[in-house]
Amino acid sequence: MRITIINGSPRKNGATAKLLKEIKSRLEKHEEVSVSYYDISSKPIQTCIGCMRCYNTGICHMNDYAEDLNAAIRNSEGLIIGLPTYVSNIPGILKNYIDRGHFVIEQALKNKYALSLVTYEIAGGNTALKTINNLFRYSGGIITGSILCKVKFNTNPLSDRMTDRIYQKADTFYNAIRTRKSKRIIDVILNYIAIYILIKPFVLKSRDKYTYVIDRWKSIGVIR
Template identity: 30%
Template sequence: MAKILIINGSPRKKNTYGLLKRIEKEFSGDTIEFINVSDYDVKACVGCEQCLRKGVCHINDDATKILDKMVEADGIIIGAPVYLRQIPGNLKNIFDRGCAWYHRSPIVGKPIFFVTTTQVTGTKSLMSYFKDLTVQWGVIYAGSINKTLFNLEKPYKIKKLDKFKKYSNKDNIIKYRPSMKQIFEFHTQKVLASEILPLDKTFWEEKGYMDKPYFYTCRINIVTRLLGYLYYKFLQNIISKNKTV
């Protein structure tokens, strides 16, 4: 039995909310928590970088409550309507407040599934942003269900959720095959941790990431491993040279 967190990122409880509620029924055998971001007081990030440099946020609101729920879940489903080819501001505030996760992700290896709604267009741009988030967080992009007003009520393919269900079981993570983009992002973060931010270095060393080809044991072929290592050494060399200038 997996613990699934469903996040409705819409300020309203209409189309996106309704679609998420339909999807919720597919997990009757699991423990489900359904939250609406609009029910929480989440202020905008002010860019002070205290979370990066000191590991704390000085803003006293509900952002940490939602971020903690994401950490505790085995799998996360995030729903959002398209707002000018992007996500609503209240949901963006959550992600911005988790800025440190790019450097020290506490949700590595969790599957994330996305649900989007739009009147007609904008889904591609929104999904591009969502996919970038999964790479930066070190999580597994487990697919999406994308609807417009023209097909909102039509049934979705249940098999779209298969990958999400598979990786909600932690034992299956060893079967995952990260993309080249994920490998390169991992090594970019590793260089930042080893050469730039002391807090990152401590975190990465404690997690044992420094000596690994990726965050966790999974399927990485020898060519991908080699390219990742060469990319890491290339970045490390550039930073080392800049330090001596």
């Protein structure tokens, strides 16, 4: 069972990282689990320029850390993304990667299980959580749960209560993958609307610009 964890914080040892590493430790108690942990700030990720070449080739012409993360997700059965709130939403360094991540149109998370984690101090936690869960949802992911942690700046988030909650969510995530739990009906409906009603008709009108996307859709059953 291969799982990718992405720390979407610019801080490698902040509250978000501490919680994610606790999840990693919990998951690795299972012998069959292999966890790859990535700090999004480890290497530079260039900004998407909107050239749309990836829709034809499947990869970005800027071959940097974003493509390493994409490969890790592609080869995993589960994805966990953790992030702090910046200006009451997701941090720019994570958004920069999401723009390069081949997520929604390519349905990169089709049949993959997802868990979200957000830390915040004052406000915006639910906003950031909604943003990342919508990314999972519209990318075809199977959401197993979410963790929202209110924590003061530069303090340890691992209270006994939060640790128990972390373990419960990690166990739910693991069991969902192990048993191949089905997607919630509401997520099925929202993903259907995003892909079949909004995106698919648009893409099929410009097939020559979306060669890879169409091939990808054929491989996962979006179109025949």
